[in-house]
Amino acid sequence: MLSHTHFLLLSGALFAIGVAGVFVNRRHVLVLLMALELILLAVNTNLIAASHYLQDLGGQVFALFVLTIAASEIAVGLAIVVVVFRSRATIDTEELRELRE
Amino acid sequence: MGFQALLFYALAAVLLTAAVATVTLRCMVRAALCLILAFFTAAMLWMLLHAEFLSILLVLVYIGAVLVLFLFVVMMVERETPAEQRAPFRLSAALVALLMIAELLAVLGSEDFGPAQEVPSTIGSNTQALGAVLYTEYALAFEAAAVALLIAIVGAIALTLRERGEQHRQKPSEQTQASKQERLRLTDGRTEPPC
Known part of the structure; x- marks a missing residue:
């Protein structure tokens, strides 16, 4: 039978993939956002698994709020990507270094 | 297993x-x-x-x-992706x-x-149970999440909105200011050739 550990391991692995994705794809803002989405998905899976195995609905409510905030985060993030692409014609982070110099 | x-x-x-x-x-x-x-x-x-x-x-x-x-x-x-790369997308x-x-x-x-496997509970389905706590115990957090979504919508629109010069759309401020002299010309149809 499935235990809590199965889901904890799965969401841990998913979280690790997301974090690795952030480091691997530092040049591509869009893939960076996708890796962030994966991290949040791992967190949500963790919350829901805890909610199921501890028989507490609070976990699912919290996952709902995480989804809400993730949706708004991605909306604003994509808007920023679109604006940057419009004004610079690139979203490569290596070429966006006006503030560094 | x-x-x-x-x-x-x-x-x-x-x-x-x-x-x-x-x-x-x-x-x-x-x-x-x-x-x-x-x-x-x-x-x-x-x-x-x-x-x-x-x-x-x-x-x-x-x-x-x-x-x-x-x-x-x-x-x-x-x-722009070259045409030969499009077929794998479909795949x-x-x-x-x-x-x-x-x-x-x-x-x-x-x-x-399915229905046979449903766990008998006092609150009913998962959706009902979630709604029962969401609108009572977590009502404040729910409202705060709604405000956060609204702010995100406004922010995303404000960021991406841009004014274009030549756009065909209604301008109510100009429409209500129009007067008869600007828009209407009366002719009797004979003295002037129709344009």
């Missing part, structure tokens, strides 16, 4: 593979497709955890709106769709779910 465990391992394998593909694939359209597959698989896993409402929410709202928006932006931002899209259908059939069509 029971059917649920088998399903869990299959879904976990698909989920992790899709996640790895999302962060490693060079082509961003394919990465976005893999992200959609990962989210869908996670939704099916949530179904295994009896979080039916959130699972459906993830498919309908998150995949249906947010990730498709993601795909739009990826296609807009990415440079990978078909593969993702087939996997999603297979997962749906495996999870929703299995005997482990």
